[in-house]
Amino acid sequence: MKWDAAKYDAVKAPQIDAGRELIVMAGVREADSILDLGCGTGKLTVELARLASKGSIVGIDPSREMLDKAREVSTGMENIRLMQLAAQAMNFADEFDLVFSNSALQWIREQEEVIKRIYRSLKKNGRLFFQVPGENFCREFFSYTKEAIAALELERFYTTWESPWRFLSQEEYASLLHDAGFRNVKIFYRDYELRFSDIASILAWWASAGLRPYLEPLPEKEQEQFKQAFADLFERNRTDNGIEFNFWRIFASARKA
Numbered sequence: 001m002k003w004d005a006a007k008y009d010a011v012k013a014p015q016i017d018a019g020r021e022l023i024v025m026a027g028v029r030e031a032d033s034i035l036d037l038g039c040g041t042g043k044l045t046v047e048l049a050r051l052a053s054k055g056s057i058v059g060i061d062p063s064r065e066m067l068d069k070a071r072e073v074s075t076g077m078e079n080i081r082l083m084q085l086a087a088q089a090m091n092f093a094d095e096f097d098l099v100f101s102n103s104a105l106q107w108i109r110e111q112e113e114v115i116k117r118i119y120r121s122l123k124k125n126g127r128l129f130f131q132v133p134g135e136n137f138c139r140e141f142f143s144y145t146k147e148a149i150a151a152l153e154l155e156r157f158y159t160t161w162e163s164p165w166r167f168l169s170q171e172e173y174a175s176l177l178h179d180a181g182f183r184n185v186k187i188f189y190r191d192y193e194l195r196f197s198d199i200a201s202i203l204a205w206w207a208s209a210g211l212r213p214y215l216e217p218l219p220e221k222e223q224e225q226f227k228q229a230f231a232d233l234f235e236r237n238r239t240d241n242g243i244e245f246n247f248w249r250i251f252a253s254a255r256k257a
Contacts (some may be wrong), residue, residue, distance in 0.1 A: 001092075001137065005251060007069075011179065013183050014192060014194055014205075014247065015103040015209075016035070016043055016044065016102075018103070018131050018190075018192070018249055019043075019044045019102035019103065019131065020044070020047070021102065021131075021251075022129055022130070022131045022251065023044065023047060023048065023051070023100070025251065025253065026098055026100055026127065026129040026253075027052040027127075028048060028052055028098065029051075029052065029055070030051070030052060030053055030054045030055065030245065031052065031054045031055045031096075032051075032055040032097040032098050033052075033055050033056050033057075033058075033095065033096050033097050033123075034048050034052055034056070034057045034058070034096060034097065034098045034099070034100055035057075035058050035060070035095075035096045035098070035099045035100070035118075035121060035142060036048060036054065036057060036058065036059040036060070036100050036101070036179055037060060037087050037090075037099060037100065037101040037104060037105075037118070038060070038061055038087065038101050038102070038103070038104020038105070038107070039059030039060060039061050039066075039067075039082065039103070039129075040061060040063075040066045040070065040102075041066055041069040041070050041073065042059060042066075042067075042069065042070025042071070042072075042073045042074050042080075042082070043073065044100075044102055045057055045059040045070060045074060045080060045082075046073055046074050046077060046080070047081050048100060049074070049077050049079050049105040052079065053079070055079060055097070056079050056080075056081070057079055057080045057081070058082075058092075058096075059074075059080060059081070059083070060082075060083045060084075060085040060086075060087065060090060060188055061082075061084065062084065062085065062086040062087075063084075064084055067082050067083075067084050070082055073166055087104075087105075087108055087114045087117070087118075087123040088108065088110050089112060090117055090121065091117070092117075092120070092121035093120050093121065094120075094121075094122070094123050094124075095121055095122075095123070096111065096121050096122050096123060096126055097122075097123055097126050097127065097211070098122075098126065098127050098128075099118050099121060099122060099128045099129070099130075099239075100127070100129055100130070101128070101129075101130040101131070101152045102130070102131050102134075102249070103131060103133065103249075104130075105130055105132050106132045106133055106165045106167055107164060107165060108166065109166050111166060111168065111176065111180075112176055112180075114177050115177060115180045115182075116180045118180075119180045119181050119182060119256060121200055122256040123256070124254070124256060124257075125255060125256060126256045127176075127253065127254070127255055127256075128182065128252075128253065128254045128255070128256075129251075129252070129253045130252050131249055131250065131251050131252075132167070132168075132249065132250050133167065133247070133248065133249055134167065134169075134170075134189055134248035134249055134250045135145055135167045135168070135169055135248075136167075136248070137167070137247055137248045137249070138245060138246065138247050138248070139245075139246075140233075140234065140237065140245045141206070141210060144230050144233040144234070145211075145214055145230060147229075147233060148149075148183070148226055148229040148233065149214075149226070151229055152222070152225055152226060152229055154218065154222060154226060157217045157222070158217060161213075161217055163213065164213045165213075168250075170187045170188070170189060170250060173187055173250065173252055174187055177252070177254045181256070181257055182254035182255065182256060182257070183254065183255055183256075183257050184253075184254060184255040185253075185254045186252065186253045186254070187250060187251070187252040187253075188250070188251055189248055189249070189250055189251075190248070190249050190250075190251055191246055191247075191248055192246065192247045192248075192249060193243065193244060193245075193246055194245055194246070194247050195241060195242045195243070195244050196234075196242055196243045197241070197242050197243070198237065198242075198243070199231045199232065199234060202231055202234050203227055203228070203230075203231035206230070206231070207227055210232065211227065214226065215222060215227070
């Protein structure tokens with residue numbers, strides 16, 4: 001799936017706020033060597049590099065468009081190295097003090113294999129910190145996509161459609177991490193209340209990431225109709241404070257034995 005990195009980077013991004021919380025949790029040290037798995041447009045990669053000013057950061061992402069933007073935002077930062085690389089193909093060994101991954105693992109089907117590769121990439125006592133959307137992360141998202149498809153009679157475009165995501169539960173992540181050899185596994189859910197001032201802002205955010213798999217099968221005209229129908233449904237969530245809805249995320253940390 002091709003990404004529009006400029007649009008993704010420009011919109012209000014609650015996942016970036018969650019990522020900054022994850023950075024605090026990770027306790028980045030000045031000399032840490034860090035793997036940023038699924039670095040995207042590099043916003044958080046740069047923040048990691050500033051904290052690990054005497055260390056090094058490797059950012060990997062399978063998207064050339066995302067990495068082009070990451071190279072732009074990290075210009076002049078000598079402790080960042082960016083690589084176009086899928087997590088499933090990485091082959092690092094005993095290299096990193098910290099593996100950091102913000103809102104990326106859900107795009108990977110082979111998460112068992114990736115978590116094993118993460119384990120191998122870490123030095124002894126190395127840390128893993130990641131954050132992903134939880135199962136059924138947003139009730140409105142799944143409900144409103146179905147309603148928009150039905151209202152516009154677009155079902156024919158989705159007869160062979162498959163979700164690109166794989167969402168695991170807290171218990172499933174705990175099992176995968178323990179099976180890979182990790183210890184000190186800690187996992188918790190966090191419920192975020194998101195608030196947008198208008199429909200255009202909601203549409204810009206969802207269209208930059210979450211809606212992209214739903215838009216991909218549609219011709220251009222139907223894409224625009226679908227986006228507007230989906231976004232308009234969020235008027236149901238309007239309160240005196242704006243348009244509000246909730247978003248569940250899973251935070252996890254573990255240490256290599």
